[in-house]
Amino acid sequence: MDAPGLYNYWIVIVLMMTGFYVVVSRGNLVKKIVGLNIFQTSVFILYISMGKVSGGTAPILAEGFETYSNPLPHVLILTAIVVGVATTALGCALVVRIKEAYGTVEEDEIQLQDEAS
């Protein structure tokens, strides 16, 4: 099919899997948050890619342009980005508190401490 034209979507998949992999495989809590962010970014690109209309320009009203890309996905993504920011902020706050409580942000060390107590 139109594989090279679907370049955006390939990026989406790569980012999604990368992010997911980082979340699952890394034991460091901060890295997990990073992975989560990458994962969420792939979704942003998915939405924006689907909003592009062939031959359309940016969705801002301007003289001389007839075709615009779909503005709705952009709006949705703004919302999703905000949600992502909030999640990241919350995650980081939790990491700070965990560091205070456990002295480490490595998942396996935390588990050891929990089992010991």
Place this chain on the structure above:
Amino acid sequence: MIAAHLPALQIVVPLVSAPLCLLLRRGGLAWALALIASWAALACAVLLLQQVIATGPISYHLGGWAPPWGIEYRIDAVNGFVLVIVAAIGAAVMPYARESVAREVPEEQHATFYTALLLCLTGLLGVTITGDAFNLFVFLEISSLSSYVLIALGRDRRALTAAFQYLVMGTIGATFIVIGVGLLYMVTGTLNMLDLAERLPPMAESRTVVAAFAFLTVGAGLKLALFPLHFWLPNAYAYAPSVVTAFLAATATKVSVYILLRFFFTVFGTTYSFELVTLENLLIPLGVIAILVCSTVAIFQTNVKRMLAYSSIAQVGYMVLGIGFASTAGLTATIVHLFNHAMTKGGLFLALGCVVLRLGSAQLESLEGLGRRMPLTMFAFVLGGLSLIGVPLTVGFISKWVLVQAALERGNWFVAAVILLGSLLAIVYIWRVVEVAYFRPAPEGDAAAPIAEAPLSMLIPTWVLIGATIYFGIDTSLTLGVAERAAQHLLGGGA
């Protein structure tokens, strides 16, 4: 005038009260505001449900913008019922929260606590009431983020790691949902649920739609702790403050089940979900495994909160079975169990919260002799336990009856046996608590600080919920009536 805008008020009241709580600084004032807001939300929900039962589905256009471009709040029998459940639990938990939070959460964080609780309530109500798929994601994240905060406010430091684990898994789940919604938007160009329902059938063969379905199912499954995506739940429930556990156990999973119901039956439709995708081959086995495995694991827990957490995962299994049956009886069973389980688990966790208030711990061993020292609390626990088991005259029996009925209708003998086996397993873990509380003598402790019964502000909400488990186990006309109506509506036809 107000009546016309009830749907909006349902969300606005708790939403606006939340930052006000934060501004109020003092825990006592914040609590008072939260109390008023949650009771107002309950009033809204009850009025809305009454209206739906009388005149059929309500459609509210937010901001006056017509759907499918504007966001629509659409209330029919299904989400009307769920609204009442969520709001009722919120209203019951709020008076209880005063003493419980004072004991379990540091003073300076009280206002934050009530803010987060109200936000969580807003989010859950929003997920239920909205008729727009992306709006659902937004409200879902509002409720999830605030629940991460609430869980992290627990005393034990493991609450932090539990909240973090929940954050990671919950975000992945929500992101899956948003991917699913995005894919659906891609093929249909609309986000409104009813509009999607109209536009999807011609696209049914498309791989994108299947992918969307899969993402939505897994995403919602993570949120409702569908086996095997349940790992975040035991820790989250065990280490969160008691109020939070009770609130979340009684609402969050129910709302996630609602999401599944809405997407499977309203958006995708029964034909797609069950004939093309054959969802029952996934849901029924998972439900069966959840019931058997989690009930068994619950038996071996030493912390009563974890025991009830695993029990909750098993109960979610029952709900999922009902969805898998995809019949009027099956869906009636699921929807009525949303209500019944909310009352039962809410009451049980509130009773446990009373115990934690006095004893400081929910470990099974520390409950020795509690039957004598805190008779009202433990009796509430026993009644809730009997409802979990499914003894007649409790709501648990009604759920089990309708569910086994649905299984037998399909000729599914094995599943019927599994459902009853789940009851038998529940007897084992509930009776462990009963035996420790009633058969062991109270430990010789400090005579200086004798254990007294829980304060009234905590006993009354507990007994309200437990009383509901008995009352609605005898007079089922309201719950079963609405549930059946909702089931018929979901399956097409009827409102």
Place this chain on the structure above:
Amino acid sequence: MNPQTAILLSLGIPLSGALLIALFGRQPNLREGVTLTTAALLFGTVITLVPGVMDGARPTVTLIEMLPGLPLRFEVEPLGMMFALVASGLWIVNSIYSIGYMRANKEAHQTRFYVCFAIALASTLGIAFAGNMLTLFVFYEALTLSTYPLVTHKGDAAAKQGGRTYLGILLFTSIGLQLLAILWTWQVAGTLDFIPGGILAGKVSGPVVGVLLLLYMYGIGKAALMPFHRWLPAAMVAPTPVSALLHAVAVVKAGVFTVMKVVVYIFGIDLLAESGQNLWLMYLAAASLLIASLVALTKDNLKARLAYSTVSQLAYVVLGAALATSWGVIGGSMHIAMHAMGKITLFFCAGAIYTAAHKTEVSELSGLGRVMPFTFGAFLIGALSIIGLPPFGGLWGKWYLALGALEAGQIAMVAVLMISSLLNIAYLMPIPIKGFFGKSPDHTEGGNPGPVAIKEAPLPCLIAIGITAFGCLVLFFFPDPLYRLLRPLGF
């Protein structure tokens, strides 16, 4: 009062009694007075229903509709009438006995005891008057739960263990098997009402009848059909009045009552007989009958021996149901009443012996009869009734059962009845015989601080024993009202 009110009062009176007992917990005499008054009022209310039922009336009361199409409904028919009479009548006697026993043994938690007793009786009346299988199931479970605190009354480790077996087996059978059978019946027949001739006729046939019957019979754990009988000996950890309640007044009677109801009103004896599925049940019942009697022979503990005797006697009723003939059903039903009277006498005596002489084993009872003649005399009467010898009521139960066996053409079962009577003699008669004619044991054995004068049991206990022993006699000479009441079951 009209029948509807009587039915509702039959449940209301014991429940309000329970409430009042709880309120008067601090004043033992007042509390005991409430129990006795409640029991007497209950019996009086139940009796008012008898004339109507004898004439063929079937008063009904419908309460709330608990599930769509399934209301909580009460309907009085002959079998239920008899059960209600037995239960409420024996409650009065059991209460008199309990007062004597509990006080003499200085038992703790007496308020809880009397409260749970009252609730258990309310549940029993609910079972007796149930108009459909759902209502019966509701009260059946209520009975299990309300008797749990009674069985585990002592609160020690042995009580806990016994309670586990009790609850475990009863709930496992009721939720795992009986509920499944009920749901299946509902699915197939579209109703759960008790209708003479059964509701399954034409809806099920062949092996399905058998499987459903199996689910019901083993699902009704209170009937103690082997191998689900273990809860009965395990429940011996309870104080004797509770054992009397379990064995004679309520629990096992509820079990075999339910068996009878299911056979007569759900399956219908014609359906059972035609399908031939009653045969394996008959053999199971016969086996349970004989094996339990044999086990009883080996038991030295008096209460254990009586427990296995009950298991055996319950199998008589199941056998009567399994014969699927008119006489069989009537015989089994009569046996419910006869056995109740006889067994309660035996248990009362066992309790009296424990209270007065602190003896629990059969081997220790030698010569005790000369010191406690009244008790052992009553024991003799009860034993003879259980064995089935005139002039005591137990004869009639066995008589009609034998008739039923003949009617079904099952000569082997007649033989089984004979053999079991012989076994009854073997495990029951030695007790009064040794008691009256055996050597006196040395009372100063084993570190006793000198000869302890054993006298008879406390007076309330003796009164109760006297009443029930007399009852065995009365039932022999006046079985006719009972027979006339039960006749419609078979014809």
